[in-house]
Amino acid sequence: MASAMGLSHASAAGDIFDLSPDQPGRIRAEKNPAAAAAIPKDFKFATPGKFTVAVSPGGPPLATYATDAKTVVGADPDYALAIADSLGLELELVPVAWADWPLGLTSGKYDAVISNVGVTEQRKEKFDFSTYRQGLHGFFVKADSPIKEIKEPKDAAGLRVTVSASTNQERILLKWSDENVKAGLKPIELQYHDDEAARLVALRSGRVDVIVQPHAQLVYIAARDKNIKRVGTLSAGWPERSDVAITTRKGSGLADALTLATNDLIKRGLYAKVLARWQLSEEALPESQTNPPGLPKS
CATH class of the missing domain: 3.40.190.10 (Periplasmic binding protein-like II)
Structure with missing residues (x-):
């Protein structure tokens, strides 16, 4: 039921x-x-x-x-x-x-x-x-967030991002963070939450700036809850396309x-x-x- x-x-x-x-x-x-x-x-x-x-x-x-x-x-x-x-x-x-x-x-x-x-x-x-x-993975933020777009590593420099450990998203964002540090920018601060509900609570409470997980899931959540929005997407095979x-x-x-x-x-x-x-x-x-x-x- x-x-x-x-x-x-x-x-x-x-x-x-x-x-x-x-x-x-x-x-x-x-x-x-x-x-x-x-x-x-x-x-x-x-x-x-x-x-x-x-x-x-x-x-x-x-x-x-x-x-x-x-x-x-x-x-x-x-x-x-x-x-x-x-x-x-x-x-x-x-x-x-x-x-x-x-x-x-x-x-x-x-x-x-x-x-x-x-x-x-x-x-x-x-x-x-x-x-x-x-x-695709999606970058989503609170509906009233000042963050407008995340397309490349520098756009995420210094941001607090919630992910699950040992995921493809974590692997890619760690590489992005390394690129930022080498370029003299701030690293990405990854925060780990075990499940989607905990990640959404962290985002809505302001403890993190961005949630990253499979794009389609977040599209539905955005339509359902009407309090988060997409600011970018990321290929699951970054830097290559993954189909x-x-x-x-x-x-x-x-x-x-x-x-x-x-x-x-x-x-x-x-x-x-x-x-x-x-x-x-x-x-x-x-x-x-x-x-x-x-x-x-x-």
């Missing part, structure tokens, strides 16, 4: 995000004959005539349970629907725990995973990828068809509409690629 706080949070964001199970505003696409024809003739779908996609309902706006507590909605389900439409198939969405998607995909339980999976060199050894979003991709079985031949479908959605403006519907336009890619360079092995 949803908690009272969960319900109030959902309703507070309801004027920005539609979390209803019926999703009347979903973006639909027409079949793309070129993408459909690119599916290998010998590819065996998990269910004939359907595009079976695994998604992990980790939270809005990417993927979450709707107000009926059983239908999965969000940007990733919307994108999966647009791809299924493009291939001329019916979408079959399968909610899974994040830890379970690799085995389920390898065993053929579903055809693809569309669940904010980042491209890494290690994952490319087992899976193929068709990119569809940038992996999120549709994940398919290695060598299945499906990735090229999905890349074609995505690029057609980009060309027709439907891709932009899907992202805009969930306030994720900042994460748009100029084009989809099959198996681009991924984050290096650690």
